[in-house]
Amino acid sequence: MTTRFDAIIIGTGQAGPFLAHRLAGAGLKVAIVERKLFGGTCVNTGCIPTKAMVASAYVGHMARRAADFGVTVTDGVSVDMRRVKERKDAISETSRVGVEKGLKQTENCTVYEGHARFESARLVSVGPERITADRIFINVGGRARVPPMPGLEHVQYLTNSSMMEIDCLLPRLIVVGGSYVGLEFGQMFRRFGSEVAIIEMGPRLIQREDEDVSGAIQEILAGEGIQLHLNAKCIGFSRRGAEIVAQVDCTGGPNEISGTHLLLAVGRRPNTDDLGLDKAGVELDKHGYIVVDDQLRTSVPGIWAMGDCNGRSAFTHTSFNDSEIVAANLLDNDPRRISDRIQAYALYTDPPLGRAGLTEAEVRKTGRRALVGKRPMTKVSRAVEKGEPQGFMKVVVDADTREILGAAILGVGGDEAIHSILDVMYAKAPYTVIQRAVHIHPTVSELIPTMMGELQPLAS
Ligand SMILES: Cc1cc2nc3c(=O)[nH]c(=O)nc-3n(C[C@H](O)[C@H](O)[C@H](O)COP(=O)(O)OP(=O)(O)OC[C@H]3O[C@@H](n4cnc5c(N)ncnc54)[C@H](O)[C@@H]3O)c2cc1C
Numbered sequence: 001m002t003t004r005f006d007a008i009i010i011g012t013g014q015a016g017p018f019l020a021h022r023l024a025g026a027g028l029k030v031a032i033v034e035r036k037l038f039g040g041t042c043v044n045t046g047c048i049p050t051k052a053m054v055a056s057a058y059v060g061h062m063a064r065r066a067a068d069f070g071v072t073v074t075d076g077v078s079v080d081m082r083r084v085k086e087r088k089d090a091i092s093e094t095s096r097v098g099v100e101k102g103l104k105q106t107e108n109c110t111v112y113e114g115h116a117r118f119e120s121a122r123l124v125s126v127g128p129e130r131i132t133a134d135r136i137f138i139n140v141g142g143r144a145r146v147p148p149m150p151g152l153e154h155v156q157y158l159t160n161s162s163m164m165e166i167d168c169l170l171p172r173l174i175v176v177g178g179s180y181v182g183l184e185f186g187q188m189f190r191r192f193g194s195e196v197a198i199i200e201m202g203p204r205l206i207q208r209e210d211e212d213v214s215g216a217i218q219e220i221l222a223g224e225g226i227q228l229h230l231n232a233k234c235i236g237f238s239r240r241g242a243e244i245v246a247q248v249d250c251t252g253g254p255n256e257i258s259g260t261h262l263l264l265a266v267g268r269r270p271n272t273d274d275l276g277l278d279k280a281g282v283e284l285d286k287h288g289y290i291v292v293d294d295q296l297r298t299s300v301p302g303i304w305a306m307g308d309c310n311g312r313s314a315f316t317h318t319s320f321n322d323s324e325i326v327a328a329n330l331l332d333n334d335p336r337r338i339s340d341r342i343q344a345y346a347l348y349t350d351p352p353l354g355r356a357g358l359t360e361a362e363v364r365k366t367g368r369r370a371l372v373g374k375r376p377m378t379k380v381s382r383a384v385e386k387g388e389p390q391g392f393m394k395v396v397v398d399a400d401t402r403e404i405l406g407a408a409i410l411g412v413g414g415d416e417a418i419h420s421i422l423d424v425m426y427a428k429a430p431y432t433v434i435q436r437a438v439h440i441h442p443t444v445s446e447l448i449p450t451m452m453g454e455l456q457p458l459a460s
Pocket residue numbers: 010011012013014015016033034035036037038039040041042043045046047048050051114115116117139140141142160181271274275306307308309314315316317318319320348
């Protein structure tokens with residue numbers, strides 16, 4: 001028997017639940033399907049648990065630095081990984097249960113638990129159940145990519161998902177991948193007490209960022225005793241007794257790195273491989289991402305794709321924004337679109353990196369006339385008072401329109417302070433608006449107007 005709905009949503013990540021509430025609230029009969037954990041990646045294996053763990057790692061780090069602040073911690077600092085995990089689990093669970101209950105208690109919304117597959121462009125199976133609707137919304141997210149690497153089959157490895165089960169100290173952790181996920185895990189485990197080696201194939205960490213950002217983060221991590229192996233062109237693995245050995249062909253440094261545990265943090269892949277998309281005729285790109293237009297419509301009328309699986313971005317806030325766009329288009333007669341969005345995100349190392357808009361390198365490539373301003377965090381009184389003066393802030397402005405093109409704040413509170421710049425960008429206001437704003441003292445944000453007052457031409 002087939003049950004008919006007005007809308008089917010596949011996946012309860014960051015887009016599906018909001019859209020379910022909006023559609024059901026508008027009186028549509030909605031089905032939403034989840035195959036595993038309500039809330040998806042962010043809630044269970046991504047942002048929320050990792051940031052909870054980053055918070056534990058920060059406390060450990062600051063406790064070790066207590067004497068710098070005139071505080072005595074007697075008997076040294078030790079980390080109880082079981083408690084770290086329990087705390088993290090409790091925080092995730094609150095969110096997961098909130099998502100699940102919210103959906104199950106919503107009028108007009110039926111929750112199916114199981115793996116959804118398209119049987120045709122209008123028909124979806126969930127185990128023995130068949131459900132059909134004229135509008136289907138895909139929010140299936142992604143998972144850790146595990147590329148073929150020589151010898152990987154001979155060793156055990158962790159991903160961001162299995163890391164969530166760790167409740168003991170990992171004595172010597174090898175992290176493969178020097179981007180956002182790898183750096184967050186690498187620094188947090190170093191602070192828990194592990195020896196950490198990060199192996200990156202490229203010439204620098206987080207290569208999407210400007211070189212000065214990568215360089216400063218590299219210095220911060222190396223300063224905490226993390227071994228960094230860059231330019232690791234060929235990586236292979238083997239076992240030596242209980243140890244995992246990574247053979248790397250780096251420029252400089254040892255070409256064999258051994259550890260007790262291995263974390264692969266080398267990117268993500270979309271969960272589109274077992275969804276029956278061929279039966280629905282939905283077009284994928286060569287990496288398996290669902291091709292969508294500026295309003296999240298796939299190649300098949302009546303099917304939309306939101307969040308990580310469409311390859312347009314890979315953040316919680318962008319997935320959620322996808323669902324806001326779809327809801328606005330369908331219910332509010334509001335033509336919101338992806339291209340309204342300004343790229344913004346944070347890297348949650350400590351100090352964090354807050355980013356908005358283009359990098360300096362991207363601006364240079366556009367060939368336009370630009371101005372750049374940069375101030376070290378040592379000039380931020382709040383950072384100095386907190387004893388956390390690492391990093392810098394930087395902004396790039398269009399010399400002709402005076403609009404802000406991009407900014408980076410690597411420093412304490414950088415993930416929050418970036419928003420004062422981001423909001424001016426959304427307002428399409430000239431940078432002079434923020435330059436003349438009077439910010440509160442002492443805050444990290446108060447140096448932004450000063451930085452805006454000292455812009456220099458961007459060398460080409
Ligand atoms: C370690 C880590 C840290 C991160 N930290 C941050 C951060 O700090 N900030 C940030 O913005 N982003 C962060 N991200 C990214 C963020 O988690 C994702 O961008 C976000 O979760 C959006 O995902 P989504 O809505 O596309 O889908 P997901 O959250 O991945 O949810 C997809 C859901 O669909 C379900 N599903 C999949 N296939 C099917 C099927 N066939 N049938 C039924 N259900 C199905 C899955 O079980 C899952 O619940 C992080 C990611 C990782 C891995």
